[in-house]
Amino acid sequence: MYVGLDVGGTNLRAGLVDETGHLLAVRKIPLGEFRGAEPFAKTLASLAAQAARDGGIFPESLAYVGMGIPGAAAKGEVLYTCNIPMKNVPLARLFQRYLDVPVLLENDANCAAVGEYFCGAGQGTKNFAVVTLGTGIGGGFILNGKLYSSGGMAGEVGHMVVEKGGVPCACGRRGCWEAYASATGLIRMTREAMERDKTSGLWEESDGGTAVTGRTVFAAALRGDETAKALCETYGSYLAAGVVNLLNIFQPEVLAIGGGIGEAEEALLLAPLREIVDRESYAVHCGGKVSVVRAVLGGDAGMIGAALLGRVI
Numbered sequence: 001m002y003v004g005l006d007v008g009g010t011n012l013r014a015g016l017v018d019e020t021g022h023l024l025a026v027r028k029i030p031l032g033e034f035r036g037a038e039p040f041a042k043t044l045a046s047l048a049a050q051a052a053r054d055g056g057i058f059p060e061s062l063a064y065v066g067m068g069i070p071g072a073a074a075k076g077e078v079l080y081t082c083n084i085p086m087k088n089v090p091l092a093r094l095f096q097r098y099l100d101v102p103v104l105l106e107n108d109a110n111c112a113a114v115g116e117y118f119c120g121a122g123q124g125t126k127n128f129a130v131v132t133l134g135t136g137i138g139g140g141f142i143l144n145g146k147l148y149s150s151g152g153m154a155g156e157v158g159h160m161v162v163e164k165g166g167v168p169c170a171c172g173r174r175g176c177w178e179a180y181a182s183a184t185g186l187i188r189m190t191r192e193a194m195e196r197d198k199t200s201g202l203w204e205e206s207d208g209g210t211a212v213t214g215r216t217v218f219a220a221a222l223r224g225d226e227t228a229k230a231l232c233e234t235y236g237s238y239l240a241a242g243v244v245n246l247l248n249i250f251q252p253e254v255l256a257i258g259g260g261i262g263e264a265e266e267a268l269l270l271a272p273l274r275e276i277v278d279r280e281s282y283a284v285h286c287g288g289k290v291s292v293v294r295a296v297l298g299g300d301a302g303m304i305g306a307a308l309l310g311r312v313i
């Protein structure tokens, strides 16, 4: 038995998982205020222990605890996290003061890829990719059945440039994929489209502009709003640019799209994306085919994947 810990932007979640990836018990608490690495490690250890006990397991008998960290993490150390102030923190060692079991740390998007690989959209493949469209864009790759981690820093797909000299990104570059194809990028483009078209249904869909989300444009497009439909197309072209880049580099058998935006209607997101992929990806010249699908585990992917990390590293 394993526990997978998902260190998210708002919640900490621990899941007791068996060898086949079934979630047997889940504990969740709010992330709360960060009071330093030591108390943070203690909180994580107690959450993991609770999840184990909920499933009738002695916490000390866990094979290991896997942790998905929103940032770079490897070899028991958090190198850097964006939302939680940690840099070069030996989190595994701190954790073990409170719960003495082996600890595996990985980037959270990589954990989500592992979860989908074993229990979701990537089942039965050897080469598999996940792209998560949320506040940013996360990426994770399973290559030849192993997680491509490179010290927890691989898979930062959101920071490849798709528009040279484009809008500034938090990473310091301009025109990053994330600045266009993440939920944050889509919200920015939605607001810009609304400024250009004061009569668009996007206004009504977002309570007069006060509640613009990553779903606003899809909802308005479904109701037939022309400005929204045009923006869906623009957004899809940015999404496809990055997806085709990744397909050309890695040629996975399956690429799964997850995150909040990934749940948008098939006809508005995945169908047009597949059309561009079928037209533009290099593999079409060689008779190859990649299947682009929706991720299936939702918010549980990272927790399940963290618990199964031991099988892919």
Ligand SMILES: [Zn+2]
Binding pocket: 158, 159, 160, 169, 170, 171, 172, 173, 176, 178
């Ligand atoms: Zn960037």
